Amino acid sequence: MTKLKGVTLSDNPKFSESFIAELDKALTDYQQKQEQSSQNASTPHVRIEFDDINDVPRVWIDGKYISSFPDHGLVRINLEWNADDEHVNPKHYNIEYRNGEDASQYQYTGIGQTNDIN
Numbered sequence: 001m002t003k004l005k006g007v008t009l010s011d012n013p014k015f016s017e018s019f020i021a022e023l024d025k026a027l028t029d030y031q032q033k034q035e036q037s038s039q040n041a042s043t044p045h046v047r048i049e050f051d052d053i054n055d056v057p058r059v060w061i062d063g064k065y066i067s068s069f070p071d072h073g074l075v076r077i078n079l080e081w082n083a084d085d086e087h088v089n090p091k092h093y094n095i096e097y098r099n100g101e102d103a104s105q106y107q108y109t110g111i112g113q114t115n116d117i118n
Contacts, residue, residue: 044111046095048077059095061111072100075108090116 015023050057059066059074066074076096094112098105 046093046111048079061095066097072098090114092116
């Protein structure tokens with residue numbers, strides 16, 4: 001036994017089952033939050049604005065404005081979304097843009113997402 005002033009500690013301390021269960025629950029909760037956070041981080045936040053169908057849409061991906069300049073900018077947007085879930089499926093989007101770092105003027109960076117599970 002280890003002795004401290006006024007306290008005696010066992011050489012083989014053991015935690016109560018309730019303490020271990022509480023620690024296990026806290027660890028499980030933490031791991032679930034980390035998984036949810038990484039799932040959300042892998043899905044980009046996309047914002048699309050336009051006033052007229054003939055205008056070039058203004059697009060932000062994760063807060064970065066995808067602007068229209070000769071060496072980089074928006075190339076193509078494909079977006080399909082419909083509130084009628086029973087008859088129209090899937091919902092999807094695809095955005096292609098030149099990021100200014102692409103090796104060729106015909107090489108694009110793209111992001112997209114779909115709810116099609118087939």
